[in-house]
Amino acid sequence: MGIAEPGTRADLDSLVNLATGELDRRIFSDEEIFELEMTHIFGRAWLFLCHETQIPKRGDFFEAPMGRDNVLVVRQKDKSIKALLNTCTHRGNAVCRAEEGNVRNFMCTYHGWTFGLDGELVGVPGLKDFYHDDLDKTKYPLRQVAQLDSYKGFVFATMDPQAPPLLDFLGRTGRIGIDLLAERGDMECRPGIQKFTLNCNWKFAVDNSFDYYHPQITHISAQAVGMIPSAEATDSGGARTDEGNSLGVQRLPTDLDTLVALGEYGHAISGPSVEAMKRTLPPEMHELVTWRTDPGPLAALGRVGARFAGHPQVFPTAWFTMDAQLSLRVPRSAGVTEVWWFSFADRNQTPEEQRAQLDRQIHSFGPAGFLEQEDGENWSQSTMQAGPGARRSIPQQLKMGLGRGKIIHEDGVARIEAAVNEHAQLWTYLSWLEWIKGTDWDDLRDSTTPGDSI
Structure with missing residues (x-):
């Protein structure tokens, strides 16, 4: 059964059954469902980007994911913060290849279009000779996220201008x-x-x-070396292995x-x-x-x-x-x-x-x-x-x-x-x-x- 469009709400409702406490396991493997997640969750929700202490100085930046988009969280000259999509407005190349650092500007390595910390287009090679001074740079800044805010130093952004405040x-x-x-x-x-x-x-x-x-089973190795405390066993059960051996199980x-x-x-x-x-x-x-x-x-x-x-x-x-x-x-x-x-x-x-x-x-x-x-x-x-x-x-x-x-x-x-x-x-x-x-x-x-x- 295809789940291609969000309009098939009856199909989607069948994925989570509150009455029985059951989930359709397609939600963990279906690429069409994944596309719905990219659109309706990661394309709308407020997503964590970074902490303000990671970009303390002017020109500091940190690249963060927002669904399939990558954004540059940049400390501005006035100490404010902006989040810019890391894609050149000329031909789409990344304008920054580093994951974090400090810069004066961002330059696309494809044709050299250069953008300021605020995302404004400040340099175009051949502006006079190739474009005949007929390119309005103000029309091609790096795109900003729809909304950006922080809570106690934790920076979040959303691509949805209609999203509620953080x-x-x-x-x-x-x-x-x-x-x-x-x-x-x-x-x-x-x-x-x-x-x-x-x-x-x-x-x-x-x-x-x-x-x-899960800890008393999954993390039994961590318990064995004293990394985490063992669960207090009130009783024990037996689990048989394929070899016929029994394992003591803490509950x-x-x-x-x-x-x-x-x-x-x-x-x-x-x-x-x-x-x-x-x-x-x-x-x-x-x-x-x-x-x-x-x-x-x-x-x-x-x-x-x-x-x-x-x-x-x-x-x-x-x-x-x-x-x-x-x-x-x-x-x-x-x-x-x-x-x-x-x-x-x-x-x-x-x-x-x-x-x-x-x-x-x-x-x-x-x-x-x-x-x-x-x-x-x-x-x-x-x-x-x-x-x-x-x-x-x-x-x-x-x-x-x-x-x-x-x-x-x-x-x-x-x-x-x-x-x-x-x-x-x-x-x-x-x-x-x-x-x-x-x-x-x-x-x-x-x-x-x-x-x-x-």
Whole structure:
């Protein structure tokens, strides 16, 4: 069945079934669905570009992806910021080949058209001899994004001039997600972004942010070397291998104190509470969660936000970790995702504290990260096992806690308190469905505003 046009809304509605908690697995492999995502999600949503500390000086720039477009985020002479599409208005060549740096202008290497930091066309070789002074340079500047804004140093942009303001798009849940990193101190982005490619659909890397069902299995190697605490086993089960051997399986305690926050447009936070996380972390790592009880962060996060020790997800692809990192999942095709890792540090930390944190960051997530390597194998295998037979007959299951998601509204946040569950994943896919249908902004907000249950 083709999914070529957003007008086939009945076909699209069948992709996510709230009543059964099932997803049509075509959403992870169908290139036509991927095209809808490029148009209706990445062509409209506010997308994270960079942190302001990455471009502190005039002429500093950072190249960031926005769907299939690449944009240059540039610090202007007046210290403001602009985001320019990295494509020459003459013949379309990139005007910058570097990923970041400092420049006085941007020159296309094809024919030498040159653009100022503000994107204005300032130089055209042969303007007099070839164009006979008959080319109006003011008509051919680099194109800017439709809207650009920042929240606490995190720079976002959208290609849609009709999109709501950034603060409205983020809502209370999205802002708390960013605050959980921004309020840790005087934060700056460390030099060097880790980038690597996985053969997986981008949504596998997104919904894993909320998955507290997998660590005791997926991350057993990280537990074995003491990188992360082992789950407290309340009982054990047996799993048989093909060779007839038995594996002891630890199960998460059924009373794990887990919080879920659901926000407009698909933003979500899911994870243990601060109190639950402190019970599992060794004392030397309590700082990862206890800083948010200080007066400054507490005021910004609010009563509910300060209780979260989980990983926030700003829809569609920005994920914030407990240890001051941001992951950007960049879709390249239905089966290929580029993963970017930004690592942050508090300028007021001692050099020793910064080195210890950087060591944790590098060895947790990214190409050298224990956790990312283990997760990436699962995402890639889940994407690979999507042949015609599997796509037609084996839906993906999101039944954990289905029908038991009572939502509590407090302090502007819609939250669920429960044991380990899949509420955040299901909320993300329900919102995703509204996005790919091309729903207009007013209806999109209404259809992705949490009610009293999920």
